[in-house]
Amino acid sequence: MPLWAPALCIASLAALALLARRWLARCFQDGPDSDRAPRLICKPSALAKYLLKTCLAVGAGSQPRWAWSGLPHLQTVWSGVWTAGAAVHFTRDYLQLADEGLVALDWAVAAAAGGGRRRSSSSSPAPIVLVIPNSFGKITSNVIKLCASALDCGHRPVIFNRRCQNGCLLTTLKLQQFGDPSDLREAVRYIRYKHPSARLFTVSESTGAGLLLSYLGECGSSSYVTCAACISPIFRCQEWFEKGSPWLYHWLLLIYQKTWLSRYTTALGEIIDMEKLFATQTLKELEEALFCQTKKSNLTWDAYWEKNDPLRDVDEVAVPVLCICSQDDPCRGDADTTLPFELFETNPHFFLLLTKHGGHCGFLKSRSSAWSHEVLLEYFKSVSEFLVTEERTKSFSKRKCAGAVNSMSYKCGRDNSYRGDAFCPHNIHEIFSWQRSYTR
Known part of the structure; x- marks a missing residue:
């Protein structure tokens, strides 16, 4: 063996190790390049401005550092197929429907000091996060970790299980169609009845967005939902099945x-x-x-x-909906053909947060934390604060308008010629424009 051969082998191994290190650094820890920052695609509105200002994860300056950024399939498998996740306890409520069918609600509960389980009171004002898993009923690691994150923030997560899915018994010869929201509607009414003072947020995962969007479209302003979110939703479902x-x-x-x-x-x-x-x-x-x-x-x-079709009544949706998607989603397909960009650009209720990496329902920052969950919880908080501000502003404007009406009515009758049925020429609604909306 020539004398230079060992030196050449060592140099080759060192070069391979350096290349491997650089590749792993890129895959496991994304750099702070500007093109890796998420993009918020939406129609300009007051709520959109407020989200960009207050929700750090949504803002253009937020640049998440991904785990396995160059490996979308690994992110997808880890968060979807791999079932290991945060240890969360659940207590189950069975809900009998109008046709005697059965669905299940799994409430995530925190552990009590003595090692038992502590369940929230029905009168607790803590917000409720209704989680809709994928249409196949698979409770993934992503769903479990989302429930754990919501619990840590003081929310009450609950998972909606369709008929005969995830251990829910089949009591009628009927299965829930892909976009039929009738069962979900009864479940939401039950939650509203049991917790009338709590805000209700909804989250769907993957194909579960079909059910959530169908529900929001059919119910419109009567959905009882404060705001909603979808993680890696499938929009063009018929094409996806085909x-x-x-x-x-x-x-x-x-x-x-x-x-x-x-x-x-x-x-x-x-x-x-x-x-x-x-x-x-x-x-x-x-x-x-x-x-x-x-x-x-x-x-x-x-x-x-x-x-x-989940988008059949999309024009009737009356609450803010945030959709978190990645460009490298291996399940949904090419973003340019599978994402309805025109919906987000024209409908003020829909917001698309598009990232470069994340896989399908992945968005992993580490093995135990997901960036998408941080976004959702910040989004829920920001929307709640915005709506409270809007309600206060509207209430103040109403009082101001009522005071103006009383004052003008007095002036109209001060010459003693005022009659109760007389016409007042002042158009209050032209003078005081107090009606506001987050879609303005």
Whole structure:
């Protein structure tokens, strides 16, 4: 062996180690480059200005330092498939619906001093965070960590479980369609009845945004929700089912859904061709077998999505909705074709926070913390403070307007020719413009 050979090997190994170190530094800890800062895409409004001013995570100057920034698949798997997360205890409420169906509400509770569980009082004014998991019912590590973060901030998180998902029993021969908000509507009314003085925030994950957006669109200003947020939402759901996600995620979701459906083979066999269902090879075929080509209905694929498209009533949404998305989302696909930018640019109720990295429901700063959760909690606080300010301003303007009316009425009748039915020429609403809105 030549004398220079060992030196060449050592130099090569040192060069490889240096390259690997630089690559790992880029993947595990993103630099503070300006192009890595999140972008807030929305229609200019008073609320948008307030969020940029008060919510540090939303502001353009905020530059999150990502863990595994160059590895979106690893972020996605860690937060979605990997189930290890913060230790959170849950207590379950079963809610019987009008048609005798059953859904479950899992309340996250903090540990008591003696090692037990401490549940919040029904009269507690602490805000409630209603979490809607993905449409497949998978309770991911991301959901658990979100509940833990909300608890730490003094909120009361509760997870909404659909019929026969996550251990909820199937008591009727009916499953919840992708964008049917009827069950969620009853659950929100129940929460409102049990906690009338608490603000209600809602958060959805991934395909769970379909249910949340359907609910907000159908209910409009009667949703009882203060504000809402979506983490890595899927907007064009019909196209997503047709094109499918990368094969690994597609295969995992297909196997997971078939597994929990297999527990109800006998019962569901009365309305669904279970043999055909278990033979399906794609999520589209599975969805069709569940809701379109059943023994009691025969819907076309397009007709099904006319009823379940999450954006079908999007113009009726009456509360602020923040959507957190990443450009490298491996499940949703290319951001330019899968994100409805025109919705955020024209509708004052929708805000898109777009980051360069984050994967699908990832946005990891470390193995145990997610930047998206910090954003949501700051967003809830900022919107609440803004609405309180708006209410005070409107109340003050009303009192001022009422005082002006009384004063003008006195002046109109001071010459003793005033009659109770006389017409007053002063147009109060032209003089005092007191009506305000966060969409102005």
